[in-house]
Amino acid sequence: MNLNKLIEEDRLGGVFRVHRAAFTSAEIAALEQANIFQRCWLYLGHDSELPNAGDFRRRTVAGQPLFWVRGSDGRARVFYNSCTHWGANVCRLDEGNAELFQCFYHAWTFNNQGDLVSVPDEAAYGEGFHKEAMGLAAPPRVDNYRGLYFVSFDRDVEDLISYLGDAKEYIDLILDQAEEGWRVIPGTQKYSVRANWKMFSLNSLDSYHVRPLHSTFFKYTESLGSGDPPPLPPTEFPGPQGRSLSLRNGHGVDIFPSLSRARPIAHWHPILGEESKEEIRKRRARLVERFGEQRAYLMCNTNRLMLIYPNFALHDIAGVSLRYFEPVGQEYMEVTVQTLAPRGESPGLLNRRLENFLSFLGPGGFAHPDDIEAMESAQLGFRAGGPEWIDASRGMHREATALDELHVRAFWRQWHANLSGDAKAQRHHDSLSGRESSEDFEK
Amino acid sequence: MTSGRDDSLNEKLAALLLEREVEKFIVEEAVMLDEWRLDDWLALFTEDARYMVPATDMPTADPKETLALINDDVARLRGRVERLKSRHAHREFPWSRTRRFITNVRIKEIIGEEILANASFLVYRIRSGQVDPLIGSYGYTLRRVDGALKIATRRAVLDLEALRPHGTLSIIL
Numbered sequence: 228m229n230l231n232k233l234i235e236e237d238r239l240g241g242v243f244r245v246h247r248a249a250f251t252s253a254e255i256a257a258l259e260q261a262n263i264f265q266r267c268w269l270y271l272g273h274d275s276e277l278p279n280a281g282d283f284r285r286r287t288v289a290g291q292p293l294f295w296v297r298g299s300d301g302r303a304r305v306f307y308n309s310c311t312h313w314g315a316n317v318c319r320l321d322e323g324n325a326e327l328f329q330c331f332y333h334a335w336t337f338n339n340q341g342d343l344v345s346v347p348d349e350a351a352y353g354e355g356f357h358k359e360a361m362g363l364a365a366p367p368r369v370d371n372y373r374g375l376y377f378v379s380f381d382r383d384v385e386d387l388i389s390y391l392g393d394a395k396e397y398i399d400l401i402l403d404q405a406e407e408g409w410r411v412i413p414g415t416q417k418y419s420v421r422a423n424w425k426m427f428s429l430n431s432l433d434s435y436h437v438r439p440l441h442s443t444f445f446k447y448t449e450s451l452g453s454g455d456p457p458p459l460p461p462t463e464f465p466g467p468q469g470r471s472l473s474l475r476n477g478h479g480v481d482i483f484p485s486l487s488r489a490r491p492i493a494h495w496h497p498i499l500g501e502e503s504k505e506e507i508r509k510r511r512a513r514l515v516e517r518f519g520e521q522r523a524y525l526m527c528n529t530n531r532l533m534l535i536y537p538n539f540a541l542h543d544i545a546g547v548s549l550r551y552f553e554p555v556g557q558e559y560m561e562v563t564v565q566t567l568a569p570r571g572e573s574p575g576l577l578n579r580r581l582e583n584f585l586s587f588l589g590p591g592g593f594a595h596p597d598d599i600e601a602m603e604s605a606q607l608g609f610r611a612g613g614p615e616w617i618d619a620s621r622g623m624h625r626e627a628t629a630l631d632e633l634h635v636r637a638f639w640r641q642w643h644a645n646l647s648g649d650a651k652a653q654r655h656h657d658s659l660s661g662r663e664s665s666e667d668f669e670k
Numbered sequence: 671m672t673s674g675r676d677d678s679l680n681e682k683l684a685a686l687l688l689e690r691e692v693e694k695f696i697v698e699e700a701v702m703l704d705e706w707r708l709d710d711w712l713a714l715f716t717e718d719a720r721y722m723v724p725a726t727d728m729p730t731a732d733p734k735e736t737l738a739l740i741n742d743d744v745a746r747l748r749g750r751v752e753r754l755k756s757r758h759a760h761r762e763f764p765w766s767r768t769r770r771f772i773t774n775v776r777i778k779e780i781i782g783e784e785i786l787a788n789a790s791f792l793v794y795r796i797r798s799g800q801v802d803p804l805i806g807s808y809g810y811t812l813r814r815v816d817g818a819l820k821i822a823t824r825r826a827v828l829d830l831e832a833l834r835p836h837g838t839l840s841i842i843l
Contacts, residue, residue, distance in 0.1 A: 447746075597759065
């Protein structure tokens with residue numbers, strides 16, 4: 228496969244297209260496993276999922292069974308879920324609390340810090356057997372940014388904070404919204420899509436599809452009446468058309484005014500209930516007090532669709548959702564969705580937050596099933612033969628609005644760099660004359 | 671025959687008739703859904719009704735405080751039906767074929783005017799070359815309104831560990 232023929236870019240003419248083999252080739256899928264999923268930082272979970280010593284969660288990351296456990300010493304660690312003896316899973320529940328993990332096969336026993344503490348009939352082993360070296364194995368790199376844990380299978384991967392690039396600022400813009408901190412709400416939406424995993428990355432950034440694809444959702448929310456009128460924007464950014472931005476390293480965000488739509492933090496709409504008005508207005512006033520009008524406006528009156536490259540979508544729209552997805556072959560993926568809520572939120576507003584989330588999002592919502600249909604339909608369309616490319620040129624000749632595809636192109640450039648063996652794409656922005664790689668252009 | 675034995679027989683007959691009525695109600699409901707008679711189906715609900723599908727990892731949880739798959743009040747249920755009928759619910763246009771097998775219908779408890787009943791389901795969704803089985807149980811709260819049974823709560827609990835490979839719950843489960 229000639230990797231140089233996968234992307235065609237004509238900067239002057241404003242054309243950017245990607246060969247459909249990117250979605251259908253088993254060879255490319257294998258290269259992605261090696262060069263992306265074994266090299267990048269991949270989302271693992273949120274700190275609040277392991278509140279107490281001994282709490283554990285099973286996770287599959289890049290197809291590899293892991294478990295994540297807070298040791299009796301208070302530290303969260305990640306282990307390969309495989310006994311160092313004959314390989315069976317030592318953690319056999321999705322979640323729970325344990326001091327010890329005893330393998331059910333031969334009863335080798337590990338503590339919640341990964342040490343091998345007991346081997347039946349230990350005297351049967353000779354001098355060369357070192358119990359202390361037979362503890363559970365751990366992926367080489369685990370780190371967290373503000374409670375969001377990531378894992379990497381590459382010992383030499385750059386530090387998480389540098390990997391996150393400018394996405395860090397947008398994570399802050401979301402996490403700063405809850406003064407008392409966030410918690411993952413119990414309940415996980417686990418589903419799949421019969422499409423290449425990159426479809427989900429692209430769909431997670433894209434606003435261009437929202438009006439045409441999700442008309443039934445808008446019809447429903449508009450039938451409920453209108454929310455509070457939005458305030459006059461105290462800042463020119465992101466502007467009435469919103470912006471699509473590259474955040475370096477393949478990460479991107481779509482940011483746009485939420486107008487009179489519901490934002491549990493902190494913009495009232497009838498879907499959030501009369502009884503929540505006061506709590507929401509107080510919350511907004513507090514955010515203005517803490518962060519000033521401009522930043523509070525961005526928090527309360529704009530939505531964000533953010534992709535942390537390659538496979539973690541952190542969405543701040545209709546609530547905050549954590550969506551991560553994994554390829555299983557080139558035409559199928561497994562998706563996991565969780566949601567965050569502020570720790571101190573009243574039961575009434577939490578209920579409304581969740582209802583608002585479900586009305587749009589998730590496999591039973593009024594919008595997301597149609598995203599899945601569109602991804603699967605495109606995957607089927609690729610079997611047609613005929614057209615060789617998908618087009619991602621939108622807005623290449625102008626300052627990109629939220630409906631443009633600048634972040635999509637940044638994703639593809641990073642993807643292509645990884646496939647070619649580079650850690651970073653050289654250009655993460657569109658390059659227009661006089662605006663080459665200018666940071667100001669993006670902000 | 672003593673009157674005591676009559677009473678006992680009458681009680682048994684009444685219980686049997688109620689069981690039959692509940693079973694018939696639930697089966698008729700399933701047929702309505704298979705035939706996509708969604709307006710008829712909507713008319714089965716009380717004004718304060720809920721239709722819920724909990725997340726597959728929290729089958730017993732309350733959707734007020736946990737992330738579920740579906741938690742509809744009547745307004746959202748109407749919206750859902752309107753959406754499915756609109757031709758713009760792309761996951762269900764054209765509509766999928768479904769076939770529902772309802773069994774093990776049991777009355778769990780009767781509290782005043784309300785009947786708590788359970789049933790097992792196997793619902794096949796067939797579309798675009800895929801056959802996806804949905805397996806689980808229903809928990810109903812049925813209420814008698816003007817002599818007829820109505821649905822006050824309809825909780826569909828999936829036994830599946832995940833919606834894989836189904837992807838969505840775009841039909842009414």
